[in-house]
Amino acid sequence: MDRIPILRMGDVLLVTIQVDLHDQVAMQLQNDLTTQIQRVGAKGVLIDISALEMVDSFIGRLIADTSSMSKVLDAETVVVGMRPAVAITLVELGVAMPGVRTALNVEKGMALLARSRLED
Amino acid sequence: MDRIPILRMGDVLLVTIQVDLHDQVAMQLQNDLTTQIQRVGAKGVLIDISALEMVDSFIGRLIADTSSMSKVLDAETVVVGMRPAVAITLVELGVAMPGVRTALNVEKGMALLARSRLED
Numbered sequence: 001m002d003r004i005p006i007l008r009m010g011d012v013l014l015v016t017i018q019v020d021l022h023d024q025v026a027m028q029l030q031n032d033l034t035t036q037i038q039r040v041g042a043k044g045v046l047i048d049i050s051a052l053e054m055v056d057s058f059i060g061r062l063i064a065d066t067s068s069m070s071k072v073l074d075a076e077t078v079v080v081g082m083r084p085a086v087a088i089t090l091v092e093l094g095v096a097m098p099g100v101r102t103a104l105n106v107e108k109g110m111a112l113l114a115r116s117r118l119e120d
Numbered sequence: 121m122d123r124i125p126i127l128r129m130g131d132v133l134l135v136t137i138q139v140d141l142h143d144q145v146a147m148q149l150q151n152d153l154t155t156q157i158q159r160v161g162a163k164g165v166l167i168d169i170s171a172l173e174m175v176d177s178f179i180g181r182l183i184a185d186t187s188s189m190s191k192v193l194d195a196e197t198v199v200v201g202m203r204p205a206v207a208i209t210l211v212e213l214g215v216a217m218p219g220v221r222t223a224l225n226v227e228k229g230m231a232l233l234a235r236s237r238l239e240d
Contacts, residue, residue: 005136005171007226016136051125106127
């Protein structure tokens with residue numbers, strides 16, 4: 001497994017992170033995601049991390065960076081499925097993830113994206 | 121990673137298989153999936169295998185079995201994102217996957233599920 005699949009649903013891209021990301025997979029993901037956003041004109045990105053039992057500062061920063069990149073390409077990022085333990089760790093690590101919105105699950109994330117586009 | 125996340129989108133459940141499945145993860149997945157179908161009253165299951173570069177007869181049978189289980193619970197299964205090499209392997213292995221419908225990607229799979237429910 002050298003890349004994480006990006007699923008397209010309308011103008012939203014869904015990324016499910018299931019494996020521990022090391023540098024190369026992470027860079028490939030950012031590369032693939034930005035290319036896809038541009039190609040399909042995506043307006044939103046959902047990153048599902050419900051499979052992650054823990055995170056480190058690398059993943060925290062990766063998500064924050066990916067979100068910033070998407071923003072520049074005019075796509076909003078919502079992180080969904082964060083476990084309580086992960087939220088605790090992120091705060092303890094001081095990885096604030098500014099500009100990243102979160103939702104409980106994919107459905108609520110989709111609703112959040114739809115709402116935020118109505119407001120635009 | 122001991123279980124594969126199941127994402128709910130309306131009354132469709134989405135499973136993205138990214139890692140090699142060994143026995144225990146596979147059984148856990150079938151267990152989780154059938155529980156979820158029953159709990160949320162799901163009408164469709166999308167299994168995305170776009171990340172799999174190859175399959176063996178174990179995975180072929182797993183998908184066929186999972187599809188049969190869903191059927192009994194009144195949910196239709198669509199396998200999406202199969203790579204050409206995987207299709208070749210499945211036929212060569214003689215894993216026919218009867219009753220499993222396929223679609224090119226998640227979007228087309230969702231459309232297929234929506235259509236087949238209109239016909240019911």
